[in-house]
Amino acid sequence: METRSAKKRKIQNPNYSPENYTGEDRISDLPDAILHHILLLLPIKTIVQTSILSKRWRTLWYTFPDLDFTSMIPSGPALTTKIVNLKNFGNGNVITRILSLRDKLSDVRSLRFNACMSFSGLQALIRHAVRLSVQELDIRVETSDIFNFPRSIITHDCLRVLKMKAYPSFRLPPSRIMRSGFQTLQTLSLSHVYLDNQSSLPDMFMDCSFPQLKKLRLKACYSLKYLQVGCRLLEELVLKKCSSLQGLEILSPRLVTLKVSNCFGVSNLYWLQINTPRLHTLIWVNNSIPSKNCMQNLVCLHEATVGFLVTQQGLDAEKLRSMSSFLSGLSHAVSLTLERPIVEIMSKNNPLVAIFFNPFTKLKSLELQTSESLCLASVLKVCPIIHTLIIKIAFIYKWERRRNRLSWDLSSSWEEKYWESQTEDLKPLLHHLKVVKIQGFSEYDISLVKFLLQHGKVLQDIILHLGDNSSRAYRRHDKLKSLIMGFSRGSVDAKLAFY
Numbered sequence: 001m002e003t004r005s006a007k008k009r010k011i012q013n014p015n016y017s018p019e020n021y022t023g024e025d026r027i028s029d030l031p032d033a034i035l036h037h038i039l040l041l042l043p044i045k046t047i048v049q050t051s052i053l054s055k056r057w058r059t060l061w062y063t064f065p066d067l068d069f070t071s072m073i074p075s076g077p078a079l080t081t082k083i084v085n086l087k088n089f090g091n092g093n094v095i096t097r098i099l100s101l102r103d104k105l106s107d108v109r110s111l112r113f114n115a116c117m118s119f120s121g122l123q124a125l126i127r128h129a130v131r132l133s134v135q136e137l138d139i140r141v142e143t144s145d146i147f148n149f150p151r152s153i154i155t156h157d158c159l160r161v162l163k164m165k166a167y168p169s170f171r172l173p174p175s176r177i178m179r180s181g182f183q184t185l186q187t188l189s190l191s192h193v194y195l196d197n198q199s200s201l202p203d204m205f206m207d208c209s210f211p212q213l214k215k216l217r218l219k220a221c222y223s224l225k226y227l228q229v230g231c232r233l234l235e236e237l238v239l240k241k242c243s244s245l246q247g248l249e250i251l252s253p254r255l256v257t258l259k260v261s262n263c264f265g266v267s268n269l270y271w272l273q274i275n276t277p278r279l280h281t282l283i284w285v286n287n288s289i290p291s292k293n294c295m296q297n298l299v300c301l302h303e304a305t306v307g308f309l310v311t312q313q314g315l316d317a318e319k320l321r322s323m324s325s326f327l328s329g330l331s332h333a334v335s336l337t338l339e340r341p342i343v344e345i346m347s348k349n350n351p352l353v354a355i356f357f358n359p360f361t362k363l364k365s366l367e368l369q370t371s372e373s374l375c376l377a378s379v380l381k382v383c384p385i386i387h388t389l390i391i392k393i394a395f396i397y398k399w400e401r402r403r404n405r406l407s408w409d410l411s412s413s414w415e416e417k418y419w420e421s422q423t424e425d426l427k428p429l430l431h432h433l434k435v436v437k438i439q440g441f442s443e444y445d446i447s448l449v450k451f452l453l454q455h456g457k458v459l460q461d462i463i464l465h466l467g468d469n470s471s472r473a474y475r476r477h478d479k480l481k482s483l484i485m486g487f488s489r490g491s492v493d494a495k496l497a498f499y
Contacts, residue, residue, distance in 0.1 A: 092117030099128035110136035154181030295329020307339030384428035393440035415447035
């Protein structure tokens with residue numbers, strides 16, 4: 001459908017030829033579903049502007065099912081400015097007016113917005129969204145004070161996805177209220193939740209409340225001390241910055257991915273129980289060592305990343321035993337990443353590691369993040385059949401490594417003797433190891449590379465990423481390369497690569 005003005009402009013065009021002009025508007029003749037899909041690729045401001053083209057395009061805007069206002073409304077620091085007049089603040093009211101003008105037969109599939117508004121304004125906006133049968137709701141809102149969770153969402157039987165982030169925070173309703181709704185919800189993400197009167201949630205995230213829930217994400221749940229998750233269909237669980245937690249129990253039989261970070265401070269004593277027979281990926285970082293833990297039935301675990309908040313000064317035999325118990329629960333893992341604190345603790349407590357730590361008999365790939373490669377033998381001893389070893393040495397620790405060498409008065413000959421003394425204990429590893437990658441490699445790691453080259457029976461590749469990329473380091477790098485290329489090799493297939 002072509003407007004009169006557009007047709008007039010074409011006729012006035014000197015290159016216009018009636019024989020080449022059919023007058024057809026093929027784009028407007030496309031079905032609504034296809035045009036909606038095309039418009040989905042554009043910012044919502046541009047979509048609104050298309051409504052002035054014709055009645056056909058005006059109808060497309062009023063029936064457009066995916067409303068994303070986040071590109072129009074400021075976020076981040078702009079949302080944290082002082083609110084002078086919440087009632088007349090434009091962004092939230094504009095969205096409410098747009099929703100109120102839509103026919104209730106024009107359902108909204110997804111609604112995303114950032115807004116600075118009053119609680120009553122938020123309630124009105126959500127009521128309109130519920131009236132339009134919204135299926136996916138992503139709310140990021142700032143109010144003048146802590147507000148209560150909008151209850152009109154709970155009983156909405158079309159909702160599939162709910163993501164809610166509030167500043168400063170919002171309160172959850174009691175568990176008995178939550179159990180009355182959310183029967184169709186599949187994804188739930190809550191950020192900045194204030195739990196003043198219900199610091200324990202033993203029955204909130206269970207089948208009776210969320211029978212269809214597959215993804216759950218909780219971030220910054222203030223005052224949350226105990227959490228139990230037992231949704232039968234849950235596949236992904238993410239917990240972040242729940243720093244008051246003292247007890248965590250996860251009993252979801254279909255859980256595949258578990259990510260927990262910054263949830264247990266160094267001073268917190270907490271207990272942990274995980275019974276998830278289908279767990280495939282575990283990321284557990286920036287948490288203190290649990291005082292008691294029970295890791296059961298992780299028989300499908302494939303990939304695990306672990307990093308504890310712990311220092312050598314605050315470590316005792318009890319904590320080392322707890323850390324060993326936690327890692328033993330990961331014995332079925334095929335790929336394991338250990339962050340720097342764990343690696344250095346295991347390196348500096350060699351006798352206790354031999355007592356407390358059981359070997360990883362199914363582990364094929366091991367990644368170690370450290371500042372020093374010299375004392376990795378104690379870690380490698382409990383990983384006897386790995387095929388791939390990745391060592392990441394942070395370049396920021398260059399001066400620390402140099403200081404350690406000076407304080408220990410270590411020479412290259414001493415280092416070589418040290419690694420040679422570990423040959424018998426590392427014999428199983430040397431008969432399985434095929435690929436070694438060292439990132440941040442420097443002259444301090446030559447003795448380890450020489451040891452692996454000489455004793456690796458099936459070694460195929462050693463890949464060295466040189467740590468110092470300054471112009472002054474190039475000549476030193478050339479010397480390192482020529483020195484390493486001259487080492488004898490225990491495997492005829494061993495190849496070296498430098499980056």
